[in-house]
Amino acid sequence: MRQFNVQIADHAQKYLDVEVPDLADHICDPPSADLGDLSLPCFLLAKALAEAPTATAERLAGKTWDIPWVESVSPAGPYLNFKFQADKFSRQALAQVLDQTEVWGSSEVGQGITVLVEYSSPNIAKHLAVHHMRSTMLGQSITNLLRCAGFSVTSWNHLGDWGTTFGKLLAAWELFKERDDLDSPALEERTDAISDLNSLYVAFNEATKENPELEDIARKWFKKLEDGDPQARARWERIRNVSLARFNLVYDRLGVHFDRVIGESHYQQGMVDVVEQLTESGLLELSEGAEIVRLSDDIPPMLIRKQDGATLYSTRDLASAIERYHQVAFQRCLYVVDAGQGLHFRQLFEVLKMLGYDWADDLEHTEFGIMRLNIEGNWKKGKTRGGQVVLLEEVLDQAVELAANIVKEKNPDLPDQELDEISEAVGVGAVVFSDMKAARRKDVNFDLDKILSFDGETGPYLQYTHVRFCSILRKAQEQGIETGDGSRLDQPSEIILLKRVLRFPDVILRAARDAEPSQVSQYLLELASEFNTYYAKHRIISEDLQLSGDRLALIEVLRSTMKSGLDLLCIRPIERM
């Protein structure tokens, strides 16, 4: 749409002999389609000319607008409204999209700029739970958006694979063989190794209550791990591997992929180095037996080492940030982590700045609202005490099962394999979309009933709309109808749809800039809604072959836009359902 807006803005400035920067950005839709197809607010022009906006609009309306696709201009108070010459606009709009249909929506504004995006970052030896979905899907979608805008992106998974937890697991591996021997059957051969690790971990913690000396044993095991003891190391690696394998099953279903998977375990040396740097630069000080870095007055100091000398996640994050910059010389680095950690990141960024890393200014905490679970009737943050987490896999399975029932009912003739594929896409799509629909800062209440309702503004609605496009195109192909150039597209609803399609690239840019996938979600909902309204009123394929061809071209660009949009959101576009 940009090209059209720019033409109007350029002409207006030429006619009035003034310059207003970014005038084209202010062009908008009139509140109602019968006022016109585009509107130029004249406030800025009027200000530059020191006259009343209504006068400016009047004067501009008096000019002869030699833009081929503009049929007429009319002033409405301080606005100047443009009515399109439908055939010319439609043809030009369609040509613009079809010209670049392979890359429609993408751009090169990010050319030569590197972005690192950290997201997901679960703890190993545990299941992915529903609350992991937020970071995981937002992060993946932001990665997709940035790539689409031409940035070079490294996606980064910062695994929680280090700490006293693993001392406990290793201790339990050795001491709890009678309860469950992780070597027989071997961890790798179990159907649900993660759950087995979990119950062992819970059992160990229980036992600690009666035998506090177990804590010491666990600490010793962790020490062995840190010191590189072969047995400890080997077992830890096995735990890590089975965890990753399990994560990857879910990541695959969700369309999630990482360029780097690097756990906290990787920063042993880095932490030593960064503590040394802090000491040398005189930033580290002793306070209440712990080592801290004092920051500006309005935020509390950052804790670097505990009283017992152990490091904290802040230390690991410092080391990790430095390592990241060494590995990927980024111009922007996003941490897709929940808003509850805001203070931690402010501290982290400030300490890095104090260490003299000027790239610390390029770090961003891409915060998102917390997910609340319904615990005994109240919405609470998903800190489940009794180990009662809602597993992400189970939610996905439930959604897929429900989708399968509906697909079977609506489309009984589908072969089994296709039915499975479609149900998977629809069920997972519903879950993913429910997480990506609202602005990321909003807190979300995890409401399974809502996620599993496939009516209204949902993932399945978008997929259903995509299916409609595909059905029409399939039928047209069977009948051998050729797509036209669009000159017969003159219905107001057709102009509205074309304008919507042309805005797609701008939506992507905005979404990438703001790290806000919901802008794409909202855009696709509007696209779908406008199309479904149109679809209810107009036939695409009719006896009028020329008109059919032109409408088919419209369907083709709609389909292509919807497909790309769904891809960006990690929702699979399907052709039947």
Add this chain to the structure above:
RNA sequence: GCGCCCGUAGCUCAACCGGAUAGAGCAUCGGAUUUCUAAUCCGAAGGUUCCAGGUUCGAGUCCUGGCGGGCGUACCA
């Protein structure tokens, strides 16, 4: 106490970096299917955009001060 985020229809959310009459979905009620899939569409009803000031041609949007909610606030991550 202090810091960050949020406050729009009964509920969940939009509103294109300040623009014309604040829009959707869900829920409620009423309608539409011999047609390219009704997971859809159309209509009705639903609002003091938390309150009070300020900035200006113009504020849901920006500023100040309140009120309400969430999260965080030194050895968890």
